[in-house]
Amino acid sequence: MRLGEIGEFGLIDRIAGKVAAGAGVRLGIGDDAAVTETEAGRLLLSTADMLVEGIHFDLSFTDPFRLGRKSLAVNVSDIAAMGGHPRHALLCLAIPTDLPVEFLDRFADGVISLAEEFGVTLIGGDTCRSSSGLVISITLHGEQVPTRIIPRNGARPGDDVFVTGTVGDSALGLELLRRGERSGHAVERHLNPSPRVSAGLSLAESGMASAMIDVSDGVLADLGHILTGSGVGARIDASLIPLSPYFSQRAPDVAPDPLSLALAGGEDYELLFTAAPGRTAEVETLLAACGVTATRIGSIVAGSDVTVTAADGTLIPPRRRGFNHFAP
Numbered sequence: 001m002r003l004g005e006i007g008e009f010g011l012i013d014r015i016a017g018k019v020a021a022g023a024g025v026r027l028g029i030g031d032d033a034a035v036t037e038t039e040a041g042r043l044l045l046s047t048a049d050m051l052v053e054g055i056h057f058d059l060s061f062t063d064p065f066r067l068g069r070k071s072l073a074v075n076v077s078d079i080a081a082m083g084g085h086p087r088h089a090l091l092c093l094a095i096p097t098d099l100p101v102e103f104l105d106r107f108a109d110g111v112i113s114l115a116e117e118f119g120v121t122l123i124g125g126d127t128c129r130s131s132s133g134l135v136i137s138i139t140l141h142g143e144q145v146p147t148r149i150i151p152r153n154g155a156r157p158g159d160d161v162f163v164t165g166t167v168g169d170s171a172l173g174l175e176l177l178r179r180g181e182r183s184g185h186a187v188e189r190h191l192n193p194s195p196r197v198s199a200g201l202s203l204a205e206s207g208m209a210s211a212m213i214d215v216s217d218g219v220l221a222d223l224g225h226i227l228t229g230s231g232v233g234a235r236i237d238a239s240l241i242p243l244s245p246y247f248s249q250r251a252p253d254v255a256p257d258p259l260s261l262a263l264a265g266g267e268d269y270e271l272l273f274t275a276a277p278g279r280t281a282e283v284e285t286l287l288a289a290c291g292v293t294a295t296r297i298g299s300i301v302a303g304s305d306v307t308v309t310a311a312d313g314t315l316i317p318p319r320r321r322g323f324n325h326f327a328p
């Protein structure tokens, strides 16, 4: 079906029809603004991320359902990285007129499926025509009590640096997609990432993380934001970087430097955080209870930069740090 047959408001009605009543929603899709409640004593967390066709996704690589899931997942990951509870989302779409209604139905199903998984309700958005590709922008609100919010600026010299799960799979997946593959562990991690909400909440509730960020641009680039925010440096041991068996097997075929893919590839949507020294076993046990591994990859030091070393202490100069939209 063509969008011209249902129009802007027909599309909004179709999306609204998929949304069930949500916690804390006094007034959802349909008025000039949504009306929501926050729980007493909690602060509101707000984040927004865009996904632009040709920049963040290629319609020949993904399907609409997984594109919908990823569009919300990258925002949920930002709330997870604050140690927050994700709550209410606004979905803004700029749509080329030739995109079929069936595509948008499946896309909305994907958004809603991830929303339901993480207790998020879609409460509004905006819809318009695009003359140059599909543009998706989601704003997500979350909540947390003031004492549990984990900012980027709390890392101190001596703290250990941890990352959840494994890194590099998403960047490997993108490279495999470019080479024509359409399935497998890495492709799935690229197209359908899992935000680490329960890990973020456990860290928040335990008070164990001194600083936290999610890995969207790459481990080194995102660690750089913690370092800048906290006024410290870091030493990372390359031999400790957690890689999936799939990555170890496939990355050498497609990347001249697999380590660089793991440290700078980006879109892992894992949590990168710091904790006071000597608490590695506690951190591992805490996150194991959330079904995710936590790996110590290095330490915070005095200074302002990140150095990467091999197991024997020799320096590995990083080839690149991560994704930057305006890098030359």
Ligand SMILES: Nc1ncnc2c1ncn2[C@@H]1O[C@H](COP(=O)(O)OP(=O)(O)OP(=O)(O)O)[C@@H](O)[C@H]1O
Pocket (backbone or CB within 6 Å): 048, 049, 074, 078, 216, 217
């Ligand atoms: N155009 C903008 N206007 C105002 N604030 C912005 C703008 N773009 C980004 N920001 C803010 O700058 C900060 C850094 O944004 P950035 O997008 O790098 O973080 P992120 O969303 O965690 O990372 P990523 O987009 O790679 O997932 C955030 O606080 C964000 O809200």
Ligand SMILES: Cc1ncc(C[n+]2csc(CCOP(=O)(O)O)c2C)c(N)n1
Pocket (backbone or CB within 6 Å): 049, 050, 054, 055, 056, 057, 058, 174, 216, 217, 265, 266, 267, 323
């Ligand atoms: C078709 C296509 N080409 C390239 C990439 C890689 N890529 C795009 S944005 C980004 C960082 C996170 O973005 P942001 O900082 O905007 O959140 C990365 C690693 C992709 N996913 N799809």
Ligand SMILES: [Mg+2]
Pocket (backbone or CB within 6 Å): 048, 049, 050
């Ligand atoms: Mg962003």
